[in-house]
Amino acid sequence: MEWRNLPTDLVENILSRIPAMTLARFRSTSKQWSAILKSTSFAKMHTAKAPKREDESLNIMLIDSNVFQVRISLGAPYVKVANNPFYLKDPLSNSSQVGVLNVFHCNSLLLCTTKDKRLVVWNPCSGETTWIKPRVIYRESDYYALGYTYDSKSCSNQYKILRVDLHKDVPPNNEYEIYDFTSNTWRILGVATDWFLALYRRGISVKGNTFWIATQAWSPHNNFLLSFDFSAEMFQSLSLPRPFPYSILALSVVREEQLCLLSLTNKELQVCVTTSTGSWSQLLVLDLTFQYEISSSQFSKGMSFLADKQSKVVRCLNSDNVLSTVQENKDIQVNRLGRGKRESITHDNFESSSVLLNYAPSLTQTQQDYTRKRKSPST
Structure with a gap:
């Protein structure tokens, strides 16, 4: 029997057991398969049935304005960047x-924020995109975060976008608004005046909520952990590890479940993670005293990182596309990626950073039952 003659429910059952990255290549097989892969019900089925293989867990990087798949070994500092980036098609x-x-x-x-000031939610595995029209206008200095709440009625995640319009006022005047995919509209939430975010501070999503390292607006201007709860649609202040780290470099996430903090203290690279009770525990401490030369740019503002406790490895990507692998009792290994020192995109003396992320491929959608694909808006 030919594939096209099989019942749709049987085709869905078979396809739901194929790994996401392999399945993504089947979109052009037929109109029937393409429709199946775009459906919300199939995405849920695939999440439940698809095999969870170790080789399906990979890394992606933003390098030279393109998103690449990257393979990094756990043992030797081997790095392989895919020859071709994921293709984000311009609907215009x-x-x-x-x-x-x-x-x-x-x-x-x-x-994704684009170089021509547009905003899009993109699944690079499935290729699905949703372009978001601004309420007024997007700015390069805006902070954006994607999060979700769980809807028990539909048994699915309801996605939202947070936009923080950072003004240069003193004291701060941080206007913030939310985009809800169920209504395709922006809602103004309020103004925050008691904190500010440095432009190089990158937000991290953990279990649907977002976290940043923020600074108190009032003296003594201490750093603290700022979170945004997408269910309550409000900001919260949380504590950082004690004793307070000398130099906080970046936030990351472990297994999509634990917030991870990287700091540099007296020639030690320290990594802490949050616990189930909300406290902090030490994940890794790597001694750097035996390193003869450490470039200041290797651990710089705007960097991103990944940590692996089992192999005791921390990998840091700086804004010049330099990937540094720090491992216990070994020299720091350096891999130069992309075009080396990248083309700068600057505003207020800030350069947009290259980004290193863990990525688990899936057919996740932004509630396509409610969302319709639109032409990309101009700004």
């Missing part, structure tokens, strides 16, 4: 690829 020009300025990762979805 069928022959053009969109340049990505920055990415925010949440549950296999990427919230």
